[in-house]
Every structure is written in structure tokens, then in C-alpha cells.
Amino acid sequence: xxxxxxxxxxxxxxxxxxxxxxxxxxxxxxxxxxxxxxxxxxxxxxxxxxxxxxxxxxxxxxxxxxxxxxxxxxxxxxxxxxxxxxxxxxxxxxxxxxxxxxxxxxxxxxxxxxxxxxxxxxxxxx
Numbered sequence: 001x002x003x004x005x006x007x008x009x010x011x012x013x014x015x016x017x018x019x020x021x022x023x024x025x026x027x028x029x030x031x032x033x034x035x036x037x038x039x040x041x042x043x044x045x046x047x048x049x050x051x052x053x054x055x056x057x058x059x060x061x062x063x064x065x066x067x068x069x070x071x072x073x074x075x076x077x078x079x080x081x082x083x084x085x086x087x088x089x090x091x092x093x094x095x096x097x098x099x100x101x102x103x104x105x106x107x108x109x110x111x112x113x114x115x116x117x118x119x120x121x122x123x124x125x126x
Contacts, residue, residue, distance in 0.1 A: 069096040
């Protein structure tokens, strides 16, 4: 009986310690960086899309980098020969565009054709 009580007390203590560790982790997080929008943000986005390489900064993740450059994490891993996409290092230079590929000139999705239309309803062009 005494052994059962000790086990129950140990389980409670372990639960309290685990809860304290989890709560401490939530409290200790630094706030997320805030980016200003507007033309400065748009200029940065355009510069990012034209970039060929990205130098990993503290806090960067492959997912974040892939979103920043409009690439998939799989594509970035393949471009950089990463066998473990979770193991990028601060200062590491990652290719974010295939060698020799042109920077995107417009934010038009692939396969979408844009044609001007005549207000009378007829299509302009061939």
C-alpha cells in the first residue's frame, strides 16, 4: 500500500514538473518580429524574388525561407543538396533560385494567360 502511495505521489510530482516546464517554455518566447507593410515591404519582397542566394540568419527556418522566396521546402532542399532540411546553419548560403533562371517579372501564376479585353465584349489579340 505504501508503495502505491509513493508511485501516485511520484506521478503527481512528475506531472507538476512537466506542466511547469511547458509553461516556462511558453512564457520565455520572444515576441515575433514585426515587418512594416507598404512600399518598403513591397520593395523588399521584389528584391527577395530577384535574389539568387539567401544567407541563413538566426531564427530562419527552411519553411520561412521557402515562403519568403515563393519556393517549396523540397525545392530548396534539392537546390542545395540538403539531406536533412531541418539542419540549416546561421551563415549558410542557400540557393533560392536555380542557376541561370531568370527572376520572375510578374506575380502571375504559371499557366495563366493575361489578355486585354475590349469593353464591347470581343477579345483583343490573336
